[in-house]
Amino acid sequence: MNIKLCATLMAMFVATSAFADADHAYPESAIPVQASAGDMAQAQQPAPEKTRAQVRQELIEAERAGLVPSPKNDYPPSQAAIERNKARFRVNESYLASKN
Template identity: 55%
Template sequence: MKASKISAVVVFACASAVAFAQVPSSGKTREQVKQELAQAQHDGIVPAPKHDYPPSPARVARNKEVHALTKHAGEQIPVQADHHDTVAGR
């Protein structure tokens, strides 16, 4: 009787471990999220205050201007996020 209870507990514990092992992942890695944030900063979407969300065209233009001055000073404005943007996200 005692052996059957122990084996039942072991089987239950193994079944629980298998059930938890099959939990799906969140979908994005930390690097993907950092890259998306850098791209959003580059596109002028963030930062945006709570009272201006989604950001207005004027806010997007201003954010792009500030980003170009702070991250790409002396360069032509790049089309995509580049090395300066990825380094800034770290």
């Protein structure tokens, strides 16, 4: 009796998972395409390393654009936050320029 019950339950689980998504119409963009071996090798290559100076320059550019700092509850930053950050950056930049 237990064996028949276990076999019936197993068959139900297998049949349910096999037909669970059979009638769903996926858009063409959701269907994955086969990638070639060259594409896979290129995707697995690590990004080129940046120097400390390059990272610092990118951070300064992001501050100048008003994207940094951004509070956690305002991401991506709103236009008001971007304008506020740009003004703050200009004040800091002029202050540092006057000290040198």
